Amino acid sequence: MVADGILLRVKGLTKKFPGVVALDGVDIEARAGEIHGICGENGAGKSTLIKMLTGAHTPDSGTIEFDGVTYTALDPRRAMAIGIGCIYQELNLIPHLSVAENIFLGREIYLSDSLNILDRAQMNAKAAELLADIDLNVSPRARLGTLGVGHQQMIEICRAIWSNAKLIIMDEPTSSLSEKEAHDLFRVMARMKERGVAILFISHRLDEIRANCDTVTVMRDGRTIESFAMKERSVDNIIQLMVGRNIQNKYPKERAAHGDVVLSVRNLNRKGVLHDINFELRAGEVLGFAGLVGAGRTETARAITGADPFDSGTIEVFGKEVKIRQPLDSINAGIAFLTENRKEQGLILIQSVAFNATIVKMHKYGKAGWLSLKGIRETARKICAEMRLKTSGMDMLVGKLSGGNQQKVVIAKWLLSNAKIFIFDEPTRGIDVGAKVEVYKLINQLVAGGAGVIIICSEMEEVMGMADRILVMHEGEITGEMTQEEATQERIMYAASGFKQAS
Ligand SMILES: Nc1ncnc2c1ncn2[C@@H]1O[C@H](COP(=O)(O)OP(=O)(O)OP(=O)(O)O)[C@@H](O)[C@H]1O
Ligand SMILES: [Mg+2]
Structure with a gap:
């Protein structure tokens, strides 16, 4: 880690698609042990930024400094290897495999280096440990497809923990979760944070941002507008920064005459x-x-x-x-x-x-x-x-x-x-x-x-x-x-x- 506690430092990141400047010189920093919220209007560039960090897309220019090393681009394998994990909204898991098989997908444990035989017993035992660690009451042998979306996301988190991710990115993770599932997710996020993991958390639900984030960065039109400590700002203040204007009435209800x-x-x-x-x-x-x-x-x-x-x-x-x-x-x-x-x-x-x-x-x-x-x-x-x-x-x-x-x-x-x-x-x-x-x-x-x-x-x-x-x-x-x-x-x-x- 860098001396000042900053794990991730993105500088001047730019990405153009035909007809659109998706990122226009983005700067953002995340510290180890913090939950860092990213807010912004639809199309502000949040998901595109994430895709640069996970190596799904290549930036046109700019740098990504992670854990003391500076990169001009990442690819998915490299991103994972250096400790960047991502929980995508469209889950990347395989429904007909077991929970344990999904956790270790691509990083399986073998009986020995020379034998190409999976050590299922150890994988199941290790998976049980990881599941217990986040208080998730699910059998490692259960078929993934039988779990609800909330639990499947937790399995993704287990994957990230297993790969020793130092940074976990979540792009609108709660949009399809029930209130209870979201609550469980926040509990696990808090635990990750205590261990020194940095979390980038994207959400349009500003109450979630307020309740769970230490730091917030607001993006607009492919740029980072401002980063600040959550406790120093109000939600209204964030809205103002996001949309560039005040919203007086969030529910502008007008009653119409009721007919037949x-x-x-x-x-x-x-x-x-x-x-x-x-x-x-x-x-x-x-x-x-x-x-x-x-x-x-x-x-x-x-x-x-x-x-x-x-x-x-x-x-x-x-x-x-x-x-x-x-x-x-x-x-x-x-x-x-x-x-x-x-x-x-x-x-x-x-x-x-x-x-x-x-x-x-x-x-x-x-x-x-x-x-x-x-x-x-x-x-x-x-x-x-x-x-x-x-x-x-x-x-x-x-x-x-x-x-x-x-x-x-x-x-x-x-x-x-x-x-x-x-x-x-x-x-x-x-x-x-x-x-x-x-x-x-x-x-x-x-x-x-x-x-x-x-x-x-x-x-x-x-x-x-x-x-x-x-x-x-x-x-x-x-x-x-x-x-x-x-x-x-x-x-x-x-x-x-x-x-x-x-x-
Ligand atoms: N593959 C692509 N080709 C062309 N344009 C793209 C592509 N991916 C993203 N864009 C454009 O880049 C801009 C930023 O999109 P992005 O998905 O990063 O927004 P976002 O902040 O995640 O928004 P939302 O809150 O709606 O998810 C948008 O104008 C989008 O249309
Ligand atoms: Mg998005």
């Missing part, structure tokens, strides 16, 4: 998943679904939109029963569903922004759509501009956008459809604070125009800030209902834990 019932779901059942789901949604209303991860909210949305089958129940749109057997049926009935897992379900990564944004519309109007394609593209452009989509143009491939910007394209796509009922599953996951406000304003516009909107959110503040009425689910059942005025965190938590409230 647009969607009515009665006695919806799916064995073992959904139990007697009943609710109505009115024109002009924002209905929030709260609950813990796995409570059945996404499953309800998937049943209503034909993504999953259901056993019994009826769905009425504008007072008329509709038979929904596949997604197309729900699209034709005027229901738009913005899925939680956008990469898998929402976008065609090898197509352009314009194509993805207009795909629903083209589908709906068939050949006639060609006539107004120009108009649609114009509207797509407008919505993307409102959400501050960062792209080199409407023809850029969606797969090359930053994570958060891909999500904005999905939102644009559905906003362009003529739907009257919108179901948004975690609409602002992975989206920066500034763009969140724009998404909320678009929701305001939708309900002002007479649409009914359902938002499924795990963030309590968001659902309380934006929904007129909140339904709470627990284990496939609706366990609570309250208006925005009645809602408190305690009341939602109570119902989310399975206690039914007396209405």
Whole structure:
């Protein structure tokens, strides 16, 4: 380690992609034994910086000094060898191998140097030690694929510990974790830190940054704006640095007049998943679904939109029963569903922004759509501009956008459809604070125009800030209902834990 405790020192790192300067002279320093948060708007260059450190990409210029040695570029093997570990959001593990096999993947223990035979007993024993070390109650022999995402991430951390990583990088690790899993992760991070490991932690959840980071660096437009000790700044201050302006009202809710019932779901059942789901949604209303991860909210949305089958129940749109057997049926009935897992379900990564944004519309109007394609593209452009989509143009491939910007394209796509009922599953996951406000304003516009909107959110503040009425689910059942005025965190938590409230 360098004398002043600085483990990593990045200087003037630059990376250009066709049409985009992703990094424009980035400087950042991380000390051993600190959790260093990196914040910035979508497309600010956070993931690109990480990719330089893990050797996934080569910088155009600049230097990376690590553990006293200066590099102009790293490759994945070298990065790992010198002690840089990374927990990617898309996990790099192999589901059909065991936990132990995954931990030692590429660095297996052999019976002897000359024999090419794995020492499974020792690998399992060592894995058990590593797992116990981070208080993870999982068998080394368990198949990885049987574990939840949170535990799989912990296995990645075991890998990093085993490789003696001095720096562990995490790019939005909590975005798909439940609150409890995230909590476990923070506990393990704190332990790593005590041992002198440096952690780079990227998140759009500023409350997590505040609670867990010692130091924070804010990036904007491919540059590092400022680094400071977390305790010296407020979250509002970070927001100001990130987006370059003040955000007065994080939840700019505007109430619309409520009209007729647009969607009515009665006695919806799916064995073992959904139990007697009943609710109505009115024109002009924002209905929030709260609950813990796995409570059945996404499953309800998937049943209503034909993504999953259901056993019994009826769905009425504008007072008329509709038979929904596949997604197309729900699209034709005027229901738009913005899925939680956008990469898998929402976008065609090898197509352009314009194509993805207009795909629903083209589908709906068939050949006639060609006539107004120009108009649609114009509207797509407008919505993307409102959400501050960062792209080199409407023809850029969606797969090359930053994570958060891909999500904005999905939102644009559905906003362009003529739907009257919108179901948004975690609409602002992975989206920066500034763009969140724009998404909320678009929701305001939708309900002002007479649409009914359902938002499924795990963030309590968001659902309380934006929904007129909140339904709470627990284990496939609706366990609570309250208006925005009645809602408190305690009341939602109570119902989310399975206690039914007396209405
Ligand atoms: N392979 C690539 N080709 C072209 N442009 C790219 C490529 N990878 C990233 N970019 C661009 O570089 C910029 C920075 O992207 P990056 O993924 O680093 O942002 P980010 O800060 O991680 O954002 P987010 O919060 O949305 O994840 C974006 O404008 C992005 O479109
Ligand atoms: Mg990113």
